[in-house]
Amino acid sequence: MIEHRPSAWAELHATRTAVRTLDLERLPTGPGVIAFYRGDRTIWFGPSVGLRATLSRVFATTGPSALSPARRAVAILLNVAPALAIHNGRYRLTSEDHERVSAWLRDCDVGWHETPGEREAVALEWRLLREPATSGGQ
Numbered sequence: 001m002i003e004h005r006p007s008a009w010a011e012l013h014a015t016r017t018a019v020r021t022l023d024l025e026r027l028p029t030g031p032g033v034i035a036f037y038r039g040d041r042t043i044w045f046g047p048s049v050g051l052r053a054t055l056s057r058v059f060a061t062t063g064p065s066a067l068s069p070a071r072r073a074v075a076i077l078l079n080v081a082p083a084l085a086i087h088n089g090r091y092r093l094t095s096e097d098h099e100r101v102s103a104w105l106r107d108c109d110v111g112w113h114e115t116p117g118e119r120e121a122v123a124l125e126w127r128l129l130r131e132p133a134t135s136g137g138q
Helices: 008-013 051-058 069-077 083-087 095-106 118-130
Strands: 032-038 041-048 109-114
Touching: 008 109, 008 118, 032 051, 032 069, 032 118, 041 051, 041 069, 041 118, 051 109, 069 083, 069 095
Parallel strands: none
Antiparallel strands: 032 041, 032 109
């Protein structure tokens, strides 16, 4: 008998919530995968050791968290600076850049799927990379 698993994208879409209405205190604290959406397009997704903490850091505009992979991806998408310069840290986002990234992210949706451990979060990320995105995906 073949076991039917829901699509990896469906697991993320099930929790899709507008960032503006997100209550961080209600988010799981364990590991998992997070995805940011803009309309029907997946903007960024990746594994997290702690979902609540990762989502909190996405909106940090100072310190090391201000350079989270999600924030860098949005800065690149917004053409704040050349992608390689942002990725390699040769360009440091200004306070205006950070506000622009934060404002853009606040108009996104976010979805998450909690996993039992970090290994499972990475495995889920790999499933997402291999599966075609479904409605609400890329």
